[in-house]
Amino acid sequence: MNLTPPEVRALGDFPSRNTADADAYVAAASTWGATAPLWATDLVALGDWMATLAADQAAAFPPGAIVVTYTFDGLSATVGDPGAGKVRLNNLTQGSATAMLADALDNLGVSALATLARMTSTSAPLGSLVLYKFGDPSRRLNADVTANTPSGGGTGHVNLTLTNVAVSTANPFADGDSLVLVLDPRGAKGDTGAPGATSLWTTDGTYNITGTPTLVTIPLPTGAATCRLSFEGVTIASTQSLTVALSTNGSSFGTAAGFGSASGTMFTGFLSLEGLGRNRLSLEDRVVAGASVPSSPNMSGEGPPNQRFATTIGGATHIQFAVNGGLAFTGGTIVAEKK
Structure with missing residues (x-):
């Protein structure tokens, strides 16, 4: 009798191809009857095994994943070679x-090192894995792989560092279980993009x-016609607006002008000083929503959303902030910048 078994596919092939192969083996063996060769029984068993594996694959992972089969050593947790x-x-x-x-060898005695070495990437993590019990994919462990370290001169075993993602039970496997290891490496990290434009502003x-x-008094940056003050979460004791005043000597200040919303307790945004004499104030992006028009004998301007006003004080060297009603500041940061 001439027998032509179907083409044998690798375990990592698509689950649908494994299923087709398994069905073909079983169908061929069943037609041989009593005249079949002695190895027909083994062939049927192989077909059953392949059918089980194919079903597990379809349930456990997408097509094209990397597959290695092992026997579980559940008696030890020692970091070392688990045995052939x-x-x-x-x-x-x-x-x-x-x-x-x-181990470097799978449970069929075939080297798995080249397969395990594919779990590498320039991305983080390197990829993910699923370890499940052969014949019962509901008993499984899912994890990300963050490192892949060969040991024993590349012939002993591989140490995969894990970050646990999910596990069916605290201990899904028993010692001696046949396990299927499914590796899904992540793609390489993309190229670094071009750097963005350098800011024209430098921190002073x-x-x-x-x-x-x-009162919060800040020296203005020197050597620049334009400077700005960046408010980063500046907080006050109670809802109220802020005031600003300028000085040419750091001790005597002009009349303060109010700005900002009277309903705010936290202030963010920018306050700029422009012009050759640094005598023009501009509220950019509103230091707080609903910025008020300044009211001061030495300041005039226009209202929100981008409030601008000029001051008769030219060449200012210091700026002073206060809270209307004499309230206190309670925290935050003001950054002086120039360009």
Whole structure:
């Protein structure tokens, strides 16, 4: 009798192809009857095994994943070679394991090193894996792989560092279980994009508000016609607006002008000083929503959304902030910048 079995497919092929092969083997063996060769029984068993594996594959992972089969060593959590054809976790509570030790040989005695080496990437994590019980994919462990370290000169075992994602039970596997290891490497990290444009602004000083001051005085940057003050979460004791005043000597200040919403307790945004004499103030992006028109004998301007006003004080060297009603500042940062 001439027998032509179907083409044998690798375990990592599409589950649909494995299923087709398994069905063909079983169908061929069943037609041979009593005249079949002695190995027909083994062929039927192989077909059953392939059918089970194909069903597991279809349930456990998408087509094209990398597959290795092992025998589970559940008696030890030692970080080292688990023995020929075996896989081990570094914690006897399997769901808490942070490393998997996979032997260089799978449970069929075939080298798995080249397969395991494919779990590498320039991305983080390197990829993900599923370890499940052969014949019962509901008993499984899912994890991300963050490192892949060969040991024993590349012939002993591989140490895969894990971050646990999910586990069916605290201990889904028993010692001696046949396990299927499914590896899904992540693609390489993309190229670094071109750097963005360099900001025209440079930081001149950073002023953290500590304690509960009622006045905050800041020296203005020198050597630049335009400067700005960046408010970063500046807070006050109660809802109220702010005031600003300028000085040419740091001790005597002009009449303060109010700005900002009277309903705010936190202020963010920018306050710019422009012009050759740094005598024009501009509220960019509103220091707080609903900025008020300044009211001051030495300041005039226009209202929100982008409030601008001029001051008769030219060549200012210092700026002073206060809270209407004499309230205190309670925190935040003001950054002085120039360009």
